[in-house]
Every structure is written in C-alpha cells, then in structure tokens.
Amino acid sequence: MASSISSHRALSSCTSTSDARPHHQPSSTVTAPPFSTTSHLDLSADDSFNEQSIGRVFGSRAGDQPGLQIDGEEDENQTHLSVVWHGGQLGAAYYDGETAEIHMMRDSAEPDTFTLLKQVFHQVQPKFIVTSATADERFLKAVKDLQGGKDTTSTVGDIRQTSSVSGPGTDGEPDSSMGDNQLQLLPSLDYTLEVCKRRILAMSLPSIPEHFTEEDRTIFFSSLIPFDCLCMVRAVGGLLKYLEKRRVGVELEGYNVRVPVLSIRMFSLEHIVSVDENTYSALQIFQKERHPSAYKSAGSGAKEGLSLFGILNKTKSVVGSKLMRVWFMRPSCDLALLTQRQNAIAFFLASVNTEVTSTLQECLKQVKNVARILKQMRQAQASVGDWQALYKTTYNAINIGDICRAQRADIEIFKKIARGFTEDLHYIASVISKIVDFDESAAQNRFVVKSNVDAELDHRKRTYNGLPDLMTQVAREELNRLSSDIEECNVIYLPQLGYLLAISCTSKMQQEKDFSVPGLEFVFLSNNMVHYKSASTKALDVKLGDTQCEITDLETQIMHRLQNSILERSEVLFTVMQHAAELDCLLSFAAAAKDQNYTRPDLTEDNIIHITGGRHPLQELCVSPFVPNDTYSGGKFGKMKFLTGPNASGKSVYLKQAGVIAFMSHIGSFVPAEGATIGMLDGIYTRVQTLESVSIGLSTFMLDINQMALALNNATAKSLVIVDEFGKGTEAVDGIALLCASLKHWLGRGTLCPHVLVSSHFHSIVKQSLLPQSQELTYQTMEVLQNGDEMVFLYQLIEGHADHSYASHIAAQAGLPEELLKRGKQVTDLLAQSKPIHRVNAESIDSQFQKCQDIADVFLKLDLEHTNVTEFLRDKILPNSQ
Ligand SMILES: Nc1ncnc2c1ncn2[C@@H]1O[C@H](COP(=O)(O)OP(=O)(O)OP(=O)(O)O)[C@@H](O)[C@H]1O
Incomplete structure (x- = not known):
C-alpha cells in the first residue's frame, strides 16, 4: 500500500475543478505554495522605504501600469x-x-x-x-x-x-x-x-x-x-x-x-491679463490637432499641434501639464508672482544646478494625479495600481521635499515645498510600505497585507500555507482506508462545497449506484473523478472553514483602516500635487528656455514694451535663418506703430511676435529675444484672422468688426492691441474709413493710447495723410531689395512706409499665368497715373464704326408707315438681345 501511495503522484498534485472560481484553497499538494514567499518585501521590520524596494515592487510586473488608468479622462470629470x-x-x-x-x-x-x-x-x-x-x-x-x-x-x-x-x-x-x-x-x-x-x-x-x-x-x-x-x-x-x-x-x-x-x-481672477479666445488662436497659443485615429474620442484624442503651449510644455507629470494649461489660461500682471517664477527658472538654468534640475525632473515623472485615487478611496476602495501610484507619488514627493530643503531659501517654490511637504508624507509612505505587499498584490490583483502587520491574519495565513501538507496527510489516510482497486485519491477544496475527496473512477464504476462507497457520501462526478464527503473532510470543514475568504476579509478591513488614515492626512497630498505641479511647470519653462535660447525679460510697472532682437517662437522653428526684429512701444517711442509693406514681407509674423513675447512674459516664461523690458499689461487684444474665426460662421467683415469692437471698448493705456489688415473684408473706402476712425480714437487719448501695432495694405492712409500727426504714431515698413523685377525680402523692420503691395511679385511666385500678371501690372500702372483703363478684348475702332454705319443705313431705309417698329427693332437692330 505504501508503494501504491508513492507511485500516485496525483495524490500530491494541486487540483482545481473550476478555473473560474475567484479563489480556491489548494488541494493536497507538495508543489510550491500558491504564492512565492521568496520575493516578499523586507520592509516590514522598520518604517524605512527606499528606491530599491520601489524598483523591485514596480519594476517586476511588466503589464502593470498604474499610471495609465490615472491619467484617463472619464465622463464624470466635468x-x-x-x-x-x-x-x-x-x-x-x-x-x-x-x-x-x-x-x-x-x-x-x-x-x-x-x-x-x-x-x-x-x-x-x-x-x-x-x-x-x-x-x-x-x-x-x-x-x-x-x-x-x-x-x-x-x-x-x-x-x-x-x-x-x-x-x-x-x-x-x-x-x-x-x-x-x-x-x-x-x-x-x-x-x-x-x-x-x-x-x-x-x-x-x-x-x-x-x-x-x-x-x-x-x-x-x-x-x-x-x-x-x-x-x-x-x-x-x-x-x-x-x-x-x-x-x-x-x-x-x-x-x-x-x-x-x-x-x-x-481661486481669484485678480491680476489676470485679459486675453480672449480669438487672441489665443491668433497667437497660436493653443492648437489642437485631431488624432488621426477615428476611434479616439474627440476630446481626449486631440493632441497639441504646433503651438506655444506645445513648445513650452515640457512637464513630466500630469498635474504639471494641467497646471501649465491653467497658467496659460490665466496670464498674470502680478509682478511679484512673475518675478518669483523667473527667479526659479534662472536657478534651474544655472549650470551649477544641472544635477538638482535633472533629479527633480526624474522624481516628478513619478508624481501621479492622486486626487482620483483619494476620490476612489472615499467612495469605495483603491485598486492595486492605485496603491502603487500613491506610494510612488509619496515616496518621490519626500525626495523632492528633501532636495528642495537643501537649496537656496530665497526661491519661493522651494520655500513652499519645504513648508508644505510635511511629516504626514513620511507617515503615509511608511504605513503603505509597512502594510501593502506589492508583489503579492500585483500577483493576485487584490490588496495583500504583509506579514507582521496583524497577528490574526498571520495565523490564518500560516494555516493556509500549511493546508497542502494537512490535505496530503488526509488524502493518504483515506487512500489507505479505501479498497485497493482505488488508485488515486485527492483532497480538494471548493468554496461552496468545502473539502472533498476526489477519487479516480474504477472499472466497476459504470452507473451512479456503483459510486457508493461505504463511509463516503457521493457529491458529483467530474472529469473521471468521483467526489465525496467523508468524515475527515467534514472535520476539515469545521476546523479550517473558508480560510482564504477569511484572509481576504481581514485584509479588506486592514485596507479600509489604512485608507481612512490616509484620507485624514489627504491635505498633504493635495499640497504635493499643487506644489509639484508648480515645480514641474517652472522646470518646464527652464528646459524650454535652455533649448530655445530664451532670455529673461525685465518686468516693470512702467508702461513700455521694449524688445531687442525679438523672434517669433514658432516661426523661428519653421524658417532658417529667422531675422530678429526690435519692438519699441511706450515712452519716447510712442505707442502706435503703423506698418505697411509688400505681401509676404513678414508683417504678420512681426506683429504676432510682439504679442507672443508679451504673453510669455505674463506667464513668467523667458522670451525669444536678445533682451526685453515688458511693462505689466492688463489685456492683449487682436484683430487677426484665424482658421477658427472662419469656422464660427460669421462673415469676414462681422468678425473684423467684432474683434475691433472688443479692443475699442476694453483696451486701456496698459493694453496691447494687434491689428492685422483690418477692413479688407468690405469695400476699400469703408475699410479705410473704419480703420482710420479706430486709430484716431486711440490717438486722441494721447499717452493713454494703448500699445497699438497695426499692419495694413491701405497705402492711401499714409500717402494721403489720413491719420493725424501725433507723437504716439510711427510709420514702419519691412525692408525689401528690388532689382528690376527681382525682389528680395529682408524681413527687417525699418522706419518709413511702402508704396506698393508688390502683389504681382507674390502672384508670380504662386505660379499665375504670365498673361494675367502682365495685364495686372498694366492696370496698376494706369490707375497710379489716373489714366482710363480700356478693355483688353475691345473691338477695333474700324469695326465698331462699320457696325454703326450699318445700323444707320437700316434706319434710313425704314418705311415708318408700313413697318411694325417693334418687330423692326427686334429683328434688324437688336437681333441678339433676346
Ligand atoms: N523675421 C523673419 N525672418 C525670416 N522669415 C520670415 C520672417 N518674417 C516672416 N518670414 C517669412 O515670410 C512669410 C510671410 O510672412 P507674413 O505672413 O508675416 O507676411 P505679411 O507681410 O504679413 O504678408 P501679407 O501682407 O500677404 O499677409 C512667413 O511665412 C515666413 O516664412
């Protein structure tokens, strides 16, 4: 008999009759316990937690990406x-x-x-x-x-x-x-x-x-x-x-x-610089591209196209990216706040601080949006991924706190972090590290508690781990008791039925009546194995019960206690998200400034905009070489610039460049210029046609007027107004009149005129001096070299004005037929000389004369008494008019 036991390996195999069961206890087994004890975290001995353990916990599961679920947008997130x-x-x-x-x-x-x-x-x-x-x-x-x-x-x-x-x-x-x-x-x-x-x-x-x-x-x-x-x-x-x-x-x-x-x-809207939707779009501050995949939802699938936000947003965390968007939506004229941001960026750009900068960025990558997790905890329970994300966030926040405390105390964000990242963070990290068994939690996809946390739980787990030996022993005893033609006997556990004996069918077992074995109660037949309840399995039911369920229940209770104690300290986690996001944005601005060679603008309460060697942050990425230009507005330079110049000579780019640099200064970023002194503005207004504005459905002229009205009604002496080709959507004379009236309105305010940058193709405004003489007004143009028909755009801003739009030059470049271009130029010249313009396809004088002669002859032969005049006119004189 003894030999027969040892020859039946099935006796010592783990048996599961239903793979779909949520949890089952092992059958009699000599294989490894259901989860490995060798890879347990050894952090339970004390409150310590370290990067190594994090690497081990989080690096070990390839498919486990807790961050992914956190970043997703849900419908309810409105x-x-x-x-x-x-x-x-x-x-x-x-x-x-x-x-x-x-x-x-x-x-x-x-x-x-x-x-x-x-x-x-x-x-x-x-x-x-x-x-x-x-x-x-x-x-x-x-x-x-x-x-x-x-x-x-x-x-x-x-x-x-x-x-x-x-x-x-x-x-x-x-x-x-x-x-x-x-x-x-x-x-x-x-x-x-x-x-x-x-x-x-x-x-x-x-x-x-x-x-x-x-x-x-x-x-x-x-x-x-x-x-x-x-x-x-x-x-x-x-x-x-x-x-x-x-x-x-x-x-x-x-x-x-x-x-x-x-x-x-x-939240406060004080100190916010007024920037309307159209300006965001005109200055390409945000630009959403729809994701090419039709299966991606419109809202979340859209990715940032070429935009200022795209260039400056180098944040590492979701919270950082979200705050960056808020900073963009809320440009500020709070000098103190902007100076604090600039100081931090300057600190991160200093070469001696490179290591600090890169370490902080690494830590920020691990800071997750834990608000969703806390919400989850409040309503129900956090998932395994949530626990991992929360631990990572807390651990890295502690690191960030330590680094910031070691830096210069005059940088505001370091002070905030040093103050806000309190001991509560240590507490949270330490309890999570002490209680949560991350390896096992990931393996079982549920919250698993480490050993030495709860004596009762440890006891249950020991029982559970000892089950295989006990069940093997019971199986062996039962096999010895049973008749010798039964070759295999297992003890298995099923959650609803408890412990069962599973005996291999013998050749005599053909019908249900053959299954009866003395001392055993037949339960069911499955996979050629007959299942029974015996006295010993009933004893196991009483002694062990559903150990696995009890373990899960205990662990769930511990999890809820842990959740509650974390929720009580949740304020520190919100502080972490807030300050980490701010730090991330500042590091992002520093990274962009370094990559794109931006400089720190001097911010001032003086009402001036002085930019030396300014560049357009997006255009400079698209054209090479990009020609920098100065912008001087306010003080002795006057506050209105009227810019004329040929088509495609760089006027729009120049105007927008001034707007973007002003905007960047008001979010605290460094700017693409050799140097800049920017006075605090209260609003940036634009009249620039954009793709979005076309799609709104108003006529071009309505949009023109609406945008201009917004600027006229709201711009103050501390506003910047950019007007690019206003009035071209209607008859030229009306357009000119409206533009001049608007500009005169502002010039009439003297020094209270806003900073106004206007570009226009209405050359008559300059030639006929339609604008009043004013110290505030300067005429500027874009330098162009002309050699016969050849034109070279230098994109260099100079004082003065242009005489022509040189549209034919651009038209030639665009490939319009030679014939059309020649005629266009001819008409322009005739108009300029105030000469009459004749039709190109007009008939020769001789043939016109001949036609008139013929008509006169017909009239002379007309017999008025006998002829129907209407028919005559219709048939002889105007035969082609019907
Ligand atoms: N400073 C610059 N350096 C280099 N290239 C430039 C510069 N400014 C503009 N360009 C180039 O010139 C092109 C036309 O510029 P922009 O649209 O500003 O011309 P514009 O004078 O406003 O033309 P239009 O009057 O026809 O609207 C730009 O797309 C860019 O390629």
Whole structure:
C-alpha cells in the first residue's frame, strides 16, 4: 500500500475543478505554495522605504501600469459652476469632477455689464452651470447668453435644465469656450443664505477628524471659507445642493453615499491679463490637432499641434501639464508672482544646478494625479495600481521635499515645498510600505497585507500555507482506508462545497449506484473523478472553514483602516500635487528656455514694451535663418506703430511676435529675444484672422468688426492691441474709413493710447495723410531689395512706409499665368497715373464704326408707315438681345 501511495503522484498534485472560481484553497499538494514567499518585501521590520524596494515592487510586473488608468479622462470629470449675483457683487464656486475639489471665488464688484462673469466662464470653462431660478433677469440673461442657451428648458428632478445652442456671447462676439454646456436652474430656496451655510457646515471633508463636534466643525470651516462673502457662500451652498441632486460621481451607488468633496480652495481672477479666445488662436497659443485615429474620442484624442503651449510644455507629470494649461489660461500682471517664477527658472538654468534640475525632473515623472485615487478611496476602495501610484507619488514627493530643503531659501517654490511637504508624507509612505505587499498584490490583483502587520491574519495565513501538507496527510489516510482497486485519491477544496475527496473512477464504476462507497457520501462526478464527503473532510470543514475568504476579509478591513488614515492626512497630498505641479511647470519653462535660447525679460510697472532682437517662437522653428526684429512701444517711442509693406514681407509674423513675447512674459516664461523690458499689461487684444474665426460662421467683415469692437471698448493705456489688415473684408473706402476712425480714437487719448501695432495694405492712409500727426504714431515698413523685377525680402523692420503691395511679385511666385500678371501690372500702372483703363478684348475702332454705319443705313431705309417698329427693332437692330 505504501508503494501504491508513492507511485500516485496525483495524490500530491494541486487540483482545481473550476478555473473560474475567484479563489480556491489548494488541494493536497507538495508543489510550491500558491504564492512565492521568496520575493516578499523586507520592509516590514522598520518604517524605512527606499528606491530599491520601489524598483523591485514596480519594476517586476511588466503589464502593470498604474499610471495609465490615472491619467484617463472619464465622463464624470466635468466642471460644474455655480454663480450668484446680488447687490452688485458676484460670487462663484465650481466643482472639479476630476479632482473632487471645490474652488470658490470671493465676492467681487460686478456691474450689470457682467465682464467678470464672462471672465469666470472663460477661465473655468464649465460643462454645467447652475444658478437660482429667481435670480435677477439681467443676470439670467447674461448667463444664458454666455452659456449660449436658448430657452429650451426641460426638467430634471426639480432642476430646470436648459440645453445649449452655441452662439455669440454677451457683447455679440463669439466665444467658443462657452459653446457646449448646460444651464440648470435651482429653486430659490436652495440658494438662501442660511440653508447654504448649513449645507456647507454639514459637508464632510476627509481631513475633518471624526471626533470633531459641531463647534469644532464650525471653527474648521470658518478657517477655510470667508463666510462674509455672502454671494460666494450661496454659490457654494447651491453647488452642493446641485451636486447632490445630480449625484455627480456616485450615480451607481446607494442613496446614502455623498458626492465626494475632497478639498476646498479659493481661486481669484485678480491680476489676470485679459486675453480672449480669438487672441489665443491668433497667437497660436493653443492648437489642437485631431488624432488621426477615428476611434479616439474627440476630446481626449486631440493632441497639441504646433503651438506655444506645445513648445513650452515640457512637464513630466500630469498635474504639471494641467497646471501649465491653467497658467496659460490665466496670464498674470502680478509682478511679484512673475518675478518669483523667473527667479526659479534662472536657478534651474544655472549650470551649477544641472544635477538638482535633472533629479527633480526624474522624481516628478513619478508624481501621479492622486486626487482620483483619494476620490476612489472615499467612495469605495483603491485598486492595486492605485496603491502603487500613491506610494510612488509619496515616496518621490519626500525626495523632492528633501532636495528642495537643501537649496537656496530665497526661491519661493522651494520655500513652499519645504513648508508644505510635511511629516504626514513620511507617515503615509511608511504605513503603505509597512502594510501593502506589492508583489503579492500585483500577483493576485487584490490588496495583500504583509506579514507582521496583524497577528490574526498571520495565523490564518500560516494555516493556509500549511493546508497542502494537512490535505496530503488526509488524502493518504483515506487512500489507505479505501479498497485497493482505488488508485488515486485527492483532497480538494471548493468554496461552496468545502473539502472533498476526489477519487479516480474504477472499472466497476459504470452507473451512479456503483459510486457508493461505504463511509463516503457521493457529491458529483467530474472529469473521471468521483467526489465525496467523508468524515475527515467534514472535520476539515469545521476546523479550517473558508480560510482564504477569511484572509481576504481581514485584509479588506486592514485596507479600509489604512485608507481612512490616509484620507485624514489627504491635505498633504493635495499640497504635493499643487506644489509639484508648480515645480514641474517652472522646470518646464527652464528646459524650454535652455533649448530655445530664451532670455529673461525685465518686468516693470512702467508702461513700455521694449524688445531687442525679438523672434517669433514658432516661426523661428519653421524658417532658417529667422531675422530678429526690435519692438519699441511706450515712452519716447510712442505707442502706435503703423506698418505697411509688400505681401509676404513678414508683417504678420512681426506683429504676432510682439504679442507672443508679451504673453510669455505674463506667464513668467523667458522670451525669444536678445533682451526685453515688458511693462505689466492688463489685456492683449487682436484683430487677426484665424482658421477658427472662419469656422464660427460669421462673415469676414462681422468678425473684423467684432474683434475691433472688443479692443475699442476694453483696451486701456496698459493694453496691447494687434491689428492685422483690418477692413479688407468690405469695400476699400469703408475699410479705410473704419480703420482710420479706430486709430484716431486711440490717438486722441494721447499717452493713454494703448500699445497699438497695426499692419495694413491701405497705402492711401499714409500717402494721403489720413491719420493725424501725433507723437504716439510711427510709420514702419519691412525692408525689401528690388532689382528690376527681382525682389528680395529682408524681413527687417525699418522706419518709413511702402508704396506698393508688390502683389504681382507674390502672384508670380504662386505660379499665375504670365498673361494675367502682365495685364495686372498694366492696370496698376494706369490707375497710379489716373489714366482710363480700356478693355483688353475691345473691338477695333474700324469695326465698331462699320457696325454703326450699318445700323444707320437700316434706319434710313425704314418705311415708318408700313413697318411694325417693334418687330423692326427686334429683328434688324437688336437681333441678339433676346
Ligand atoms: N523675421 C523673419 N525672418 C525670416 N522669415 C520670415 C520672417 N518674417 C516672416 N518670414 C517669412 O515670410 C512669410 C510671410 O510672412 P507674413 O505672413 O508675416 O507676411 P505679411 O507681410 O504679413 O504678408 P501679407 O501682407 O500677404 O499677409 C512667413 O511665412 C515666413 O516664412
């Protein structure tokens, strides 16, 4: 018998009857335990954690890419904006579905022109807008106009909903940022102050400890929210109510589950330089290219084309890239803030700091958007990938903190990081490292706890690991007991059925009645193996139960405790994301400045724009060599430049270059110039035709006028206005008149004239001196060398003006037929000399004379008494006129 046991290897094999079972305990086995103990992390002995362990944990699973899921955009990751206007004050709050944060804007003075409201819409780019159904009519109209919605209200619960139809904004000009969104109106009760306050105080944030009393909570919230901003408080309260009704982020959960709000922050639109959609497009600040694959969704699939954002965005982290976009959307005229950014960039560019720079960049690559993970933890539980991402982020944040603490204390971002990356980070990294068994978690695709964390759990695991030996022993005993014609006996475990004996069919076992074995209860037959319950397997059921399930349950409990303790310290993780993103943006600006040879502009409160050797950051990548040009505006140089020059001589590029350099200075970046002194601007306005503007559907002239109106109505002495070929969309005389009127309007303001750069092909404005003489006005042109018909563009800006557009030269280059070009030139010359222009295909004088002679002869022969005159005229004189 003993020999028969040893000859049956099946006795010691691991048996699984159903591969689809979520977890099964091993059958009697002598093979390796279900997961290897050799690769366990040995970090449990103390609180230490190191890069080596991270490499081992994360490097070992090729298919495991936790970062990928974090970066994905979900449908629910939308922005929901709530606005309140009362007593000439505007308050706003928005919920960022991606980070589950609420951002609030303090009450700000807002007359019924609603310019601030427009700016809020532009900055926040909400998908959903909510306000009180009984708000002031003027305000509701402004919101609807901005939202682009017509009154097609429908009802969602008790929320009135208006679907959007894109159209022009409040001032009549189009604003594509506000096209695809929805307006929802809540009952006024949801916006009353007291109700809103109560709703805010009842909000549960993960950073509020559970033991807080009502009083503690009030003090806590008072430190976060300025309750004296009544409109803002109402906006937040209304927003919370709306989120609850819409059940954002918890649609599929039970009704007791709250919309996750992880953090509250303030946002401000003070010091923001006004830059409208058209200017972003004209200056090629953002440029989306649709992804060539039709299967990629439009929103997330679009990639950045050739644009300023594309050049400057060298961020390493998702949070960095996101903040970079915000910086681009919110250029600032806060001199102190911009100087801080410049100081940091200068630090990173210094050659002695190269190593610090590259180490920080390496660390930033590992900083993930943990807001989504925290949201996940708050609602349910984090996945294995989430735990890995969170640990990586925390570990690298600690490294970043250490590096920054060792640097110069006068760099603001280092100070912020040194202050903000607190001990809580060490705590989080240490508990994760101590508790989570990353190797096993990845192998089993579930949260697995390390040994020495929980005694009960360790005990269960030991039992579980000892199961194979025990089961082998039971199987051996049963085999000895059974009749000798049974050759193979296994002990297996099935979750619903418990422990079973699996015996190989013998030749006598043909029908079900043959399966009965004394002392065994038949259960089922599968794969030529008959399964029984025996006294010993029942004893195993009682003794061991479902060990695997119990282990999983215990580990899940531990995970929830761990999640809660991390959520309590989640504020530090938001600080990490915020400051790491800022650091990433600054490093990105430094990298771009180094690659593209940018210099630090001097920023000043003086109202001047002085650029020496300026280049266009995008054009210089496309043409070689690129010719740099100076721009001097303000002070003794005057504030208006009127630029004429042949077609394709570089006027548009020059104008845009000044605009882009000014813009770059206002986001804190270095600029493509030998040197620059840039005064703080309050707005950049452009009248430049773009592809986007064509697609809006307004006529070319309407767009011209709309953009010009925006500049005329809003530009101040501290604004930059770029006007490229205004007025060419209508009759020349009208175009000239409108352009001159606009420029005179600004010149009439004297030194309060904005910085205006105009290019035009209306040469008569210069020749006939249609603009008034003014110290502010200078005429400039692009230098061109002409040798007979040959023209060479030097792209060099000089004082003076051009006499011609030399359009025929460009036309020749474009390949127009010789014949056409000759005639064009002839007409131009005749016009210039004020001579009559004859048709090219006119008949000769002789043949015309002959025709007239013939008609006169016919008339002379006409017998007026007997001839029908109508027929005569029709048949003889005008035979071809019908
Ligand atoms: N500074 C420069 N250095 C080198 N090449 C330049 C420069 N500026 C412009 N160019 C080249 O000239 C081309 C035409 O420039 P741009 O469009 O500015 O001309 P324009 O004078 O505005 O023409 P139009 O009046 O016909 O609109 C550019 O695409 C670029 O290739």
